Amino acid sequence: MYEIMFGNHPEIKQQFNMTDQANGSQPARLATAIYSYATHIDDLDSLKSMVDKIAYRHVETHVTPEQYPIVGESLLQAMQDVLSEAVTEEIMAAWKEAYQILAQVFIQREEQIYSQKF
Numbered sequence: 001m002y003e004i005m006f007g008n009h010p011e012i013k014q015q016f017n018m019t020d021q022a023n024g025s026q027p028a029r030l031a032t033a034i035y036s037y038a039t040h041i042d043d044l045d046s047l048k049s050m051v052d053k054i055a056y057r058h059v060e061t062h063v064t065p066e067q068y069p070i071v072g073e074s075l076l077q078a079m080q081d082v083l084s085e086a087v088t089e090e091i092m093a094a095w096k097e098a099y100q101i102l103a104q105v106f107i108q109r110e111e112q113i114y115s116q117k118f
Contacts, residue, residue, distance in 0.1 A: 005074035
């Protein structure tokens with residue numbers, strides 16, 4: 001996913017810790033967050049502490065709302081590449097919708113944090 005994203009949007013690479021990329025901790029954190037989201041999709045309130053932790057980190061690294069579609073497109077492309085013919089259009093549409101909801105959760109929380117800081 002990160003290879004796709006950095007290849008298509010090298011301008012955001014500087015916002016990422018390349019050591020965490022190289023040692024796999026950033027991809028592992030993303031996978032853990034996505035798994036947690038998928039398993040709690042009907043109870044997003046249970047993810048509040050995780051969302052807060054990630055949102056504060058996003059604010060520290062100056063993530064903007066405009067970057068969420070970039071991540072989403074890269075994530076969905078990586079899923080399509082890995083799962084290939086095993087993934088249906090319906091599954092991809094569901095993941096796209098789920099990602100958009102999650103992105104909105106982060107965008108709203110990060111806006112709250114930005115407004116408190118500035």
